[in-house]
Amino acid sequence: MGTLLFNLFAIFTVVTAVGVIVCRNTVNGAMCLLLSLVGVAGLFVGLHAYLLAFLLLLVYAGAIVALFLFIIMLLDTKGQDRPRLSGIPVAARVLAVALIGAGVASFIARGRLNSPDLATVPDVGSNLKLYAYQLFTTYLLPVQVLGFLLLIAMLGVIVLSKRFEGMEDVK
Amino acid sequence: MTLEEVRLAAADNLWSAIAPELILASLALVLLVLEMVLPKRHHGLIPDIASAGILGTLLGLFLNWHPVTLGTETFSGLLQHSVTGQVMRAFFLLAALFTCLLARITLARQPMPRVEFYHVLLVVTAAMMLLVQANHFLMLFVALETLTIGLYILVSYLRTTTASLEAGLKYLVMGALSSGLLLFGIVLLYGVTGNPALPLHSGNAMHYEELGLFLTGNPDNFLASLGIVLVLAGVAFKIGAFPFQVWVPDVYQGAPTPVTAFLAVASKGAGFAVLLALCGPQGPFTPYAWLVMPILTAMAGATILFGNIAALTQHNVKRLIGLSGVAHAGFLLLGVVAAAGSPMAVGAVYFYLFAYLLASFAVFGVMAHVAGTDDAGQELDHYAGLSRQSPFLATVLAVGLGSLAGIPPLAGFMGKLFVFIAAFQAGARWLLLIAAAGVVVSIYYYFGWIKAAFFDAWTPPAETTAPAKPAGTPVGWVAGLSLGTLALASIVLGFYQGPLGQWLMLW
Secondary structure (H helix, E strand, C coil): CHHHHHHHHHHHHHHHHHHHHHCCCHHHHHHHHHHHHHHHHHHHHHCCCHHHHHHHHHHHHHHHHHHHHHHHHHHCCCCCCCCCCCCHHHHHHHHHHHHHHHHHHHHHHHCCCCCCCHHHCCCCCCCHHHHHHHHHCCCHHHHHHHHHHHHHHHHHHHHHHCCCCCHHHCC | CCHHHHHHHHHCCCHHHHHHHHHHHHHHHHHHHHHHHCCHHHCCHHHHHHHHHHHHHHHHHHHCCCCCCCCCEECCCCEECCHHHHHHHHHHHHHHHHHHHHHHHHHCCCCCCCHHHHHHHHHHHHHHHHHHHECEHHHHHHHHHHHHHHHHHHHCCCCCCHHHHHHHHHHHHHHHHHHHHHHHHHHHHHHHHCCCCCCCCCCCCCEHHHHHHHHHHCCCCHHHHHHHHHHHHHHHHHHCCCCCCCCHHHHHHHCCHHHHHHHHHHHHHHHHHHHHHHHCCCCCCHHHHHHHHHHHHHHHHHHHHHHHHHHCCCCEHHHHHHHHHHHHHHHHHHHHHHCCCCCCHHHHHHHHHHHHHHHHHHHHHHHHHHCCCCCCCCEHHHHCCHHHHCHHHHHHHHHHHHHHHCCCCCHHHHHHHHHHHHHHHHCCHHHHHHHHHHHHHHHHHHHHHHHHHHCCCCCCCCCCCCCCCCCCCCCCHHHHHHHHHHHHHHHHHHHCCHHHHHHCCCC
16 A cells, blocks of 8 residues: 555656646646645655655645746746757756766665664654754754844845835935 | 653753843844834934944943853753853954944935844844854854845845845845855765764764764765865855855945945854854864865965955955955965964954954945945045045044054054964965965055055046045044044054953963
8 A cells, every 4th residue: 555655656746747847838837846746745644754744735835836826927928939959958958867867877776775773763853743842942042043034034125125215204 | 852851951041141142132123113113203313222232232241251151052052152152242243333333324325214224233243143152053054044134135225226236136146055055065964974874973963063073983974075065165155265255346345335344344253253163173174174174275375365466456445345355364264274283373363353343344434434325336536635634534544454454563463463373383384475475465455545545646637527526424423433442442452462362362
């Protein structure tokens, strides 16, 4: 059952990932990316990493791809004819294929890792409760600092984009 | 993780240990509240409140110079409190104080909101203070990102001018690239240190000490070396060392003058504090000195040469000070290289930073007064006749530039001398030779600037379409007092280093 699900999700992920590059229409490409991320989330569930699966759906599929879609629709791009291949793009493609080849070769040759005894590895981060404990005890200070980071980022966006009419408005 | 462990971890979060940072952060929030609550005619008070708050924090820091947490780790090892941490806290507070002062002069000429500037400045200062005390890569990265994002905003703050926007965009792209390199390096180190197949592997791989132990046990791991090189590259971007200095001239020119000063002094100081924490005598990268030291040595030599030679041909004073800042980063790197072989090198680097702070803010203070509304277009020609119009500003400028050039008996000379002695003790003879050549070259452009201010150049009798000099700003009493103090401190620190030298363990 587990193997079947793994195979299903793996094929689903790869097929939709290919769709991201192949689709002429950018909106369809973004939707394929979304489906691909859902597939990866399914794989995480198979590994009992429920938190990661949840975060992936919530953050990437929910927020980031939605943002992509917004921007694509704002720019209103249409699928265009393929540009003719020449020079640097060809070299880049050859390099990309070579890198994928090297990756697959190294995976086949050295893909087996000496897995440590899984029982001794602390499952920090896989479990929402443990994750939350860590976040609000050990790593409380970075969380607070990140709060300030988000605050100044928001303020910065307002200051740099708001229209100010003359000096009277700002004094 | 049992509840008992959770309780212990929570008990380690000693918030009183970071009281100065907390005060700055609360002050930043208070400023925003004040903007809402105060009537508009009293909004001029807000910069004063920010400056007073920073001054108060600085005084509090001096009054409680030896807190109970000194020498210990808090926040489950995220932070380590040391004497150098205290020194750098004072450094950043001073830099923020003078930046506030410059901002009052520069921002008064621009149609921009003010309060947000001080808010972001305070948050960035607090982030820097946390950064230099970080003892854990997680804390390091979070603090670094906070300060970098704050600086993106500050650099492009004069968004009505294209120069500032261009600078902001360039800084954003380069900053994102450097953050990416740094993060990739940290991840590689984290991954390899957590690998259970290697000896001395650790579950807490981002902690400096654990990482140092692991690196001692695996002195020639390829992935670890790659991670170290990437982390060094990320930090080199922040300090503007060759070959990662490309962003410096444009960003320094386009940023508002107070932000340029803050970038030059505080951002560089933060970068060097991180570099010393990582590569210094007790740093985690010490077992990889065979890799780190040649890189830093080559970087130091190239940075000194590049900064000084590129600054020779500049006519825009902000570009000039930016490129001379690159050269200063090279001299400071020389101190970091020497830290492996000389006990006084670390103190020498910190002393150099303080001398650089005093001299830079004196020069930037004069620049803020001489400049007009066009903040990016400050040319050397604008300084013609400064000694007649304002002898006070001209004197401060001469002292500041002399200190930057390293003319005895000013503080900058002592800073260079300490670094050079440390380098001599460490046996970095070739680098010392390059550095001496760099100092000689630097005198040319610093004195060209002084010459522009003190000696009248010959002007053609028929007035051509030369750009008119900006009107400048008259010197107020607060600015006058501060600039006078800066110049005086540069002179006094050259003769007498006193308790500062003791704190820095120079002798």
